[in-house]
Amino acid sequence: MTALTNFYTGYKRELRWLLIVGGLVLALLLLQPLLVDKKVSRMMMTTVTGLLVGGVYALIALGIVIINKASGVFNFAHGLMMLFGAMLFYSFFSVAQVNPLAAGALVLATALMVLTMGGRDSLRNPRNLALAAVAVVVLTALLSVQISGFQLIRAVIGGLVGAVLIGLCVERFAIRPLIGQPLFASVLMTLAVSEIMLGLTQMTWGSVEIPLQIFAGLNSLGIPTPIRFEDVIDGNITIRTELVITFILALVAFGAFVAFFRYTSVGLAMRATAENQELARSVGLRVRFILAIAWGIAALLAMVGGVLQGGATSLSLNMPALALRAFPAVLLGGLESIGGALVGGLIIGLVQEWANFLFPGTQAGTELAPYVVLMLVLVVRPDGLFGEKRIERI
């Protein structure tokens, strides 16, 4: 018995990997009969589509991870932030001309929130005020300009400005007052924020689904929609261009944030703040500033995800439910891991599409397979694939 225990202790890591590899081989052997009459082209298409859909999940997961990384809070309002940001984008996209006063008010409010991220002292700095004034004038002019074909650029600018305002407002008025309180209070606060945003969305834009025609111009740019590959081995492969664009944007975002967290002082400070806000404050880190940045970034990502999803389908009150489906990706990758969000999203997308492919007529793809994979991974690695292992001292 002792020998067995010693063997296990000595080869614990190897045994675990053996178990994982064995499980995968067994799963493949079990699934093999299901693949017998399947076309290779369908398998290839399923794989590519799975990865691309996974890109959408990854983009959503990234926003959730950033908040968690900075503050330890699991943000249940992310789905509504997606919808709200996308609706703001739509508001700038769908009108011929934006009221300059409204545009100015939006930009001014955002500038004030940005200026006061770390406290009101910034308002006494003439350089900051001058920069803010220039930004307000330039952005207001850009949002108010009426040029044919400029809607998309205007909507991007308006969406970004609006999303930053949303993120900063949530942080300032809902999360910041809870600094130093148990994390659970902040998590509950995100639920409250979610409900408030739902109400505001309904009051402002109603509940009827809205088509968002952002991909309409792709053909005129020479980009095919969708992308088709004829006669690949034993059939055609079709890939939706919207998903490819989403995937590319997700990769770009990931690259940027990995660099941000690895090479910038703010990124490092965010990680420290997530560990212990009180301790971070005691060593001189500007916790409020860091939290504000994290919420601003998360809101930006949410807006981008919402716009891309809205363009691929439509803008509807169902959209927040998509964020719920990204939760397994977050947990799978690890709550604090940027790379984990990407890998988790891709795995969930792949598993979902392959389950739909192998088990037609069931909800295995959306309701079962991602959660089975999540459960199996968490059994082997409780902190997720790339999560930080926490050691609690008793």
Place this chain on the structure above:
Amino acid sequence: MRKIALALALTLLLSITLLPARAQLPDFIQHTDCEVDLTGETITIYHFGDISGSFAFITQPLLAGLADAIAFYNANGGICGATIATDNRDTGGDPAQTQAHYDYYSTLDPKPDVMVLYASADAELLRTQVEEDQIPVIISAGSVEGLYGEDGRTPGWIYATNPLYGDQIGSFCDFVAADPMDMYADEPVIGYISWPGAFGQAAFTPETIAYCAEQGVTILETPEIFLPTDTDISGQVLNLTDAGANILYTNTLASGPFLVAKTVVDLGLEDDVRLAGVNWALDTSVGLLSRTSIGSDGLPAVNGIVGSLPFQWWSEVNQPGVQFITEQADANARELPTRNIAYILGFTLVDFYTELYIQTVNRVGSLDAVDGAAIKETMDNIDYSPLGMYNISFAGGELRAVTENRIAMMGFANADMSGLATSGDDALKIPRDDGTNIYVPVLVPLTDFAPAPDLRPGGE
């Protein structure tokens, strides 16, 4: 002489004041005459449904239709003088909220005489409870289980003003079998693709599969399921076409039929499969959403979708009810997205309520004597056509859903509004501020109204 004139004037004044109020409605609306004056009373339409979730596209225009109709009827005498009011509550699609709202309504004193619901799942949840509490419920359309219980043969207290979803797919199979327009393959095979849940799966039953098979139309035994939040459903569509489907039938609404149609276009399957769906699939919302996905013919992807149209539609402009509702929508500046299926149902619901209460009050003698049982008795025996838009009859209490149905197709108006566009070149395009165009969806009836097959368990 002066005294006589004074007496006449007083008599006239008194008669105007005291006689039962009479509605000044258009001539084509033929309500039963009021025998009891209800002036000073209030009759409330209790409605709770998914105002903020997946069904919001229905409930929002429905609320608009209710509001416009109530304003009009109240301005024209109400229900025998009684003012019509509404009490709307949002469930958000959450069964727990449905139960909570029902608990609230059912414990009111006095409890509602009748209520309005939407979701099939809500009907299934509350079927037993409304029966115990003796509160009849009006629902647009429902599942067999919600209206007839698990055995499919026990009429409850919930009444649907559209044919059962199973019966609707039966009508569609009749149409495919007859194929009067030579639209379908020689061996039509339906792939069922829908949302999960009571509504989405309501038309996929052993009875519908067997009935369609008898008509020579195969329904694949493996349906595909997707969620309203799905980004891509190409896998589900390909599963069905790989299995031989040449028709895709969906029991979804708003983005559901649109996503199916978009996927068919994206996969280049337009020549291989035809689209079909439940009555909600043939709606303005579906046509408008579809403008983001244009098919090879230059028209929105849902062009040509076929399905049930169990009532008159906006484009049937010779029908007085359609003219009247259009006038009301114009008067209230309702925009195109609001002029959908739900606005019609909301408006006609108020007209139906009016007739329902007139008949019930006439029979029981006063509004105080009206209760759920009295309303149910009227419902069982009523035979009425709200604004002439569709006929409501429950066959003396034997049925819980209307049976008259017809099949229609969605197309898009051509540039001079004289008919359907044949391609993007001759389509009516309304330019939008964002540089895109709106295509105007039009529904074209392909058959006359006829009873849908009874496809409840044990039905024929």
